[in-house]
Amino acid sequence: MTGRRWYAPWLFLAPALAVAVTFFLIPFGNTVVLSFTDASTLGGGHFTGLDNYRRLLSDDAFWLSLRNTALYLVVVVPLMVVLPLLVAVLVQRRIAGIGFFRAVFYSPVVASMVVAGLIWSWLLSSDGLVNSLLRAVHLVAEPLPFLTDSRLLLFSAMAMTVWKGLGYYMVVYLAALANVPRSLLEAAEVDGAGPVRRFTSVTVPLLRPTMVLVATLSAIASAKVFAEVYTLSDGSAGPGGEARTLVYTIREAGLGLGGEAGYASAMSLALFLGTLGLSVFVTRLNSREQQA
Amino acid sequence: MSAPTTIPLADSAHPSAPAPRETPAPVTPKPRALRLRAAGGTGVRYLLLLVVLVVTVGPFLWQLSTSLKGAGESVFGYPPQLLPHDPTLDHYASAARTVPVLSYAFNSLLVAVGCAVTNCLFGSLAGYALARMRFRGRRIAFGIFLATMIIPFETIMVSEFLMMRSLGLNDTLVGVMLPLAVTSLSILLFRNAFLGLPREVEEAAVLDGAGEWQRYARIALPSVRGTTAVVAIFSFVFAWDDFLWPLIVLSDPANYTLTVGIQYLSGTFTNDQRVVAAGTMIAVVPLLLLFFTLQRYFFRGVGEGAVKG
Numbered sequence: 001m002t003g004r005r006w007y008a009p010w011l012f013l014a015p016a017l018a019v020a021v022t023f024f025l026i027p028f029g030n031t032v033v034l035s036f037t038d039a040s041t042l043g044g045g046h047f048t049g050l051d052n053y054r055r056l057l058s059d060d061a062f063w064l065s066l067r068n069t070a071l072y073l074v075v076v077v078p079l080m081v082v083l084p085l086l087v088a089v090l091v092q093r094r095i096a097g098i099g100f101f102r103a104v105f106y107s108p109v110v111a112s113m114v115v116a117g118l119i120w121s122w123l124l125s126s127d128g129l130v131n132s133l134l135r136a137v138h139l140v141a142e143p144l145p146f147l148t149d150s151r152l153l154l155f156s157a158m159a160m161t162v163w164k165g166l167g168y169y170m171v172v173y174l175a176a177l178a179n180v181p182r183s184l185l186e187a188a189e190v191d192g193a194g195p196v197r198r199f200t201s202v203t204v205p206l207l208r209p210t211m212v213l214v215a216t217l218s219a220i221a222s223a224k225v226f227a228e229v230y231t232l233s234d235g236s237a238g239p240g241g242e243a244r245t246l247v248y249t250i251r252e253a254g255l256g257l258g259g260e261a262g263y264a265s266a267m268s269l270a271l272f273l274g275t276l277g278l279s280v281f282v283t284r285l286n287s288r289e290q291q292a
Numbered sequence: 293m294s295a296p297t298t299i300p301l302a303d304s305a306h307p308s309a310p311a312p313r314e315t316p317a318p319v320t321p322k323p324r325a326l327r328l329r330a331a332g333g334t335g336v337r338y339l340l341l342l343v344v345l346v347v348t349v350g351p352f353l354w355q356l357s358t359s360l361k362g363a364g365e366s367v368f369g370y371p372p373q374l375l376p377h378d379p380t381l382d383h384y385a386s387a388a389r390t391v392p393v394l395s396y397a398f399n400s401l402l403v404a405v406g407c408a409v410t411n412c413l414f415g416s417l418a419g420y421a422l423a424r425m426r427f428r429g430r431r432i433a434f435g436i437f438l439a440t441m442i443i444p445f446e447t448i449m450v451s452e453f454l455m456m457r458s459l460g461l462n463d464t465l466v467g468v469m470l471p472l473a474v475t476s477l478s479i480l481l482f483r484n485a486f487l488g489l490p491r492e493v494e495e496a497a498v499l500d501g502a503g504e505w506q507r508y509a510r511i512a513l514p515s516v517r518g519t520t521a522v523v524a525i526f527s528f529v530f531a532w533d534d535f536l537w538p539l540i541v542l543s544d545p546a547n548y549t550l551t552v553g554i555q556y557l558s559g560t561f562t563n564d565q566r567v568v569a570a571g572t573m574i575a576v577v578p579l580l581l582l583f584f585t586l587q588r589y590f591f592r593g594v595g596e597g598a599v600k601g
Contacts, residue, residue, distance in 0.1 A: 013417070106590065110529060115551075118569075119354075227536060
């Protein structure tokens with residue numbers, strides 16, 4: 001279909017292109033440029049070459065954030081790949097009331113991260129529900145410092161991430177499970193395979209592409225984690241900011257009082273390369289496994 | 293339904309099978325035992341469903357219960373009390389007195405409705421051009437939209453802040469809205485929806501002399517109502533729930549959206565958990581209602597956005 005006026009398509013595209021260029025491409029280009037300068041958030045700045053990147057290598061806060069973010073990823077991704085799949089299998093069969101269960105399991109996805117954070121910080125506070133339940137069954141004598149110990153804070157945030165993402169990936173898996181041919185499962189059943197065996201030998205291999213997708217999505221989301229840690233710690237990222245993540249440190253460096261836009265931009269590019277690398281890595285991994 | 297039917301079917305196939313490798317101890321199937329086993333399986337399934345239910349919905353209920361507990365009632369969970377003895381709505385009123393929750397909610401509503409409208413309008417326009425028009429530079433335009441999907445917002449937030457400041461839009465709701473005004477996901481969803489429409493109708497319209505705008509507005513857009521609903525809902529929820537960007541761009545508490553405002557409420561008045569709980573309920577209940585009424589669009593959106601995208 002050829003338009004009669006050459007500019008007609010560009011009129012259709014204009015608003016979307018304007019937003020994409022003004023609020024994504026130009027800021028991205030600017031991030032690259034700033035990362036080679038000593039610009040402050042107020043303005044100014046001179047070209048300083050690779051100074052910001054050199055400084056990154058010896059910045060303890062950066063390495064700490066990198067370690068925390070990596071730990072986040074290593075713990076959360078496997079949980080996100082496995083738990084929602086199990087829940088999806090649980091809600092797949094159309095038994096009575098299943099629509100209700102599916103909807104309720106999805107509801108944490110709808111809540112904002114701030115709401116989730118406030119709900120969880122109340123649950124996990126020293127006199128909150130979780131600690132009193134643990135004490136009621138005499139698992140612990142003293143309340144566990146879920147929110148005031150940096151390491152525990154990080155794990156609490158991970159638990160919240162999983163809680164909030166469970167329903168989303170459950171729906172992704174449900175869509176994929178609908179494509180698993182029933183005949184294959186029934187054939188396996190006739191051959192005497194029990195439910196567990198049918199799941200591991202038929203369903204899981206067929207779902208591999210979806211599992212890779214979920215791993216990629218949750219890995220990128222983990223690399224960018226911020227709101228969980230921020231809301232659970234009232235903005236402090238734990239005592240001394242010990243539970244800081246990359247995005248937390250970027251925001252602190254670039255936007256606080258005396259923000260260093262140049263240095264924060266170098267850190268931002270490190271995060272960008274990290275997320276890009278993650279998706280390339282997972283895609284490679286997948287294509288190699290499919291060849292084998 | 294399928295559990296009771298498939299299990300007896302499979303087992304009744306065993307006696308007629310030529311050579312069962314491992315002959316089960318009871319050769320004759322026992323229908324009653326099987327039915328019991330199937331019922332047991334369904335029972336276990338419901339039990340597991342209940343466990344997941346408690347984990348997913350329990351935190352919401354505990355917060356709701358806290359927000360309704362009277363001032364004289366202990367909210368600390370030792371021993372935990374789910375049902376308030378003396379339920380009251382007072383804390384909702386004091387949450388509204390402490391911070392302007394209603395005006396925050398109104399700000400959030402403006403931003404979220406604005407984003408829903410712009411994503412549907414601009415997203416469908418761009419998606420239509422990409423799906424139905426042939427022109428030089430189409431691949432470049434498509435590439436630009438894909439590129440914005442690879443750039444995580446978190447990596448450009450500092451420059452985004454500088455950009456908004458140079459546009460004079462810092463600390464305004466327009467500034468909160470603009471980066472979310474039309475996402476590449478919306479464009480792709482519309483593009484795929486338009487690609488799925490039969491071409492014949494539009495070709496007939498061309499013969500009748502309809503221009504691009506008429507084909508888009510009269511034929512194509514009315515045919516993708518489902519996608520429009522999905523994009524509207526997802527843009528609304530995304531904008532309503534967004535936290536990091538409003539936190540960066542808004543500085544005057546009077547302009548806060550609900551997410552930033554609720555965090556502010558908890559930072560200022562952590563001493564009364566009942567009030568904070570009421571505030572979170574105000575922020576989440578409208579969305580939960582929206583979700584439970586329109587859930588099929590939510591599920592469709594996740595399926596289309598994540599699996600195909």
